Amino acid sequence: xxxxxxxxxxxxxxxxxxxxxxxxxxxxxxxxxxxxxxxxxxxxxxxxxxxxxxxxxxxxxxxxxxxxxxxxxxxxxxxxxxxxxxxxxxxxxxxxxxxxxxxxxxxxxxxxxxxxxxxxxxxxxxxxxxxxxxxxxxxxxxxxxxxxxxxxxxxxxxxxxxxxxxxxxxxxxxxxxxxxxxxxxxxxxxxxxxxxxxxxxxxxxxxxxxxxxxxxxxxxxxxxxxxxxxxxxxxxxxxxxxxxxxxxxxxxxxxxxxxxxxxxxxxxxxxxxxxxxxxxxxxxxxx
Numbered sequence: 001x002x003x004x005x006x007x008x009x010x011x012x013x014x015x016x017x018x019x020x021x022x023x024x025x026x027x028x029x030x031x032x033x034x035x036x037x038x039x040x041x042x043x044x045x046x047x048x049x050x051x052x053x054x055x056x057x058x059x060x061x062x063x064x065x066x067x068x069x070x071x072x073x074x075x076x077x078x079x080x081x082x083x084x085x086x087x088x089x090x091x092x093x094x095x096x097x098x099x100x101x102x103x104x105x106x107x108x109x110x111x112x113x114x115x116x117x118x119x120x121x122x123x124x125x126x127x128x129x130x131x132x133x134x135x136x137x138x139x140x141x142x143x144x145x146x147x148x149x150x151x152x153x154x155x156x157x158x159x160x161x162x163x164x165x166x167x168x169x170x171x172x173x174x175x176x177x178x179x180x181x182x183x184x185x186x187x188x189x190x191x192x193x194x195x196x197x198x199x200x201x202x203x204x205x206x207x208x209x210x211x212x213x214x215x216x217x218x219x220x221x222x223x224x225x226x227x228x229x230x231x232x233x234x235x236x237x238x239x240x241x242x243x244x245x246x247x248x249x250x251x252x253x254x255x256x257x258x259x260x261x262x263x264x265x266x267x268x269x270x271x272x273x274x275x276x277x278x279x280x281x282x283x284x285x286x287x
Contacts, residue, residue: 044090048248051113056087056094059115061101064191066215066273067121068096078273079119082138083240085265086117086256101171107132110243117242117249121209123173124239133244135253137237143174144210145230151204156181156230159205167203169194174207177234198226207232211274 042050051057060079063069068077075096087094099109104122109115110132123141124134145156153159159166160183168175170187178185186203188194191212197203199222210231217223242249260266270277 044092046090046248046252048090048252049246050090050092051116052095054092056083056090056092056117057115058083058094058096059099059103059109059118059120060096061104061120061190062098064121064212066211068119078139078269079121079240081269081273082257082260082266083117083119083253085260086253089252089256104128104241105131105171107241107243110241116246117240117253119240121211121238122241123236125173128241131244132241133246133250134239134241135250136257137239138257139211139238141234141236141238142210143177143207143232143234143236144213144228145205145207145232146198146213146216146226147205147229148198148201149225149227153205154229156207156232158229159183164205165203167194167197167206169208172208173234173236174209177232178207195222205229214275 042053044050044056058080060068060075062075064077066077067079068075070076075098080094080096084094097109097115099115101120103109104118104120105128107118110118118132121139121141122128124137128134145159147153147159147164151164153162153164156178158164160181166178166183166185167188168178168185169191170189175185175187185207186197188197191208194206194208195216198206210228213228217226217228240253242253257266260269267277
């Protein structure tokens with residue numbers, strides 16, 4: 001995902017009646033804080049050091065439904081709900097910071113102390129591990145090929161042979177995959193921009209994470225106009241990231257993921273945000 005010129009990061013924080021201009025942070029699971037910052041302590045439960053007292057600050061990149069997007073003034077989604085579980089275990093609340101996606105690859109906002117962790121539907125790769133530490137995988141992902149029903153193509157191979165214009169989200173593994181297959185895709189800054197490019201005819205086909213497409217196809221107009229012709233199993237798994245060496249926070253994240261899978265919360269959140277539950281997603285092997 002490229003960043004538009006002049007784009008600024010923005011904090012999505014809990015509002016009060018006297019701070020109505022601020023957007024609402026994602027703090028869904030009834031999280032309560034045992035460290036409201038009054039003492040100035042940045043140490044949460046388990047000895048986890050936080051960048052801000054009383055808050056687990058999460059970097060993300062909006063929008064990327066169903067993992068994170070702004071709904072009714074609040075950032076919500078599958079990733080957000082899982083990180084809320086981490087925050088609850090730490091006795092704090094989650095605050096979300098919207099940032100450019102390229103910072104997740106470099107770990108810039110983690111290293112600068114602006115965020116504790118990053119949650120952005122991010123695939124675990126060896127290249128990214130050079131800059132950040134990943135949690136255990138929490139989601140198995142595939143890449144969907146969504147096309148205009150009038151494009152006359154039924155596979156990624158058709159798109160290539162018929163020279164149909166293809167789009168992808170910039171700086172994502174989906175874009176990297178099709179580039180390796182010899183495509184020169186049109187790059188879009190966000191998932192919303194990808195869908196808009198398809199709707200407006202800038203492209204006739206797109207490659208993007210399948211759960212994103214699942215969300216799009218819930219809209220009847222979108223389902224009437226477009227269809228999935230390929231589902232590419234690229235072996236991708238998502239993980240949350242922290243600053244290199246932050247072992248205590250990684251342990252806290254991993255515990256929250258494991259507990260959620262064990263007590264049924266993971267399945268509940270999966271069905272709420274993504275769709276029918278695939279049991280294999282509950283125990284992915286490390287990539």
